[in-house]
Amino acid sequence: MRHSRLVAIVLLASVWVTTAASACPNCATSQAVRASVLGEDFWRYLVMMVVPFLFIGALSALLYRIGLPPPGMPSERTRNEPGRPS
Template identity: 55%
Template sequence: MSYSRLQPLAVLAVSLVSTVALACPDCPTARGVRASVMGEDFWGHLMVVVVPFLLIGALSALLYRVGLSPRDVSAARAREESEVGS
């Protein structure tokens, strides 16, 4: 099959699949899922997911902000090189 015939078939296949996917947001199943996701426990579940990332990000920012002085960094590098050389 040549590329001139393959391209229209591919476009047709993609349009058929995307039409079915676009028709779903208002079906009864989608309404049920939306109601369960956006239920009364939504904010609690969202906090359980988001808070660990916020804590890790804040701790990382704090450690980056505090950092090591250049003297400590050079001493740590020298110590690592001496351990590797041994």
């Protein structure tokens, strides 16, 4: 019984929110907001938001591809040193 009431409340709230959000797509306020958001600086701001994530992703992929040794494992340099017992 409680579950059905919760579902009904969630459905009612979602219908109410979507109708309020789509009430006025072409009014003067929405056109002004759309013009300010999608203005001439839109692409510059979009690039400034995306580039750090691309940089971090590329660096992570590079480090994953190189394959850093797990902790405790000797590095390649210490394994190949002359005079070091194997």
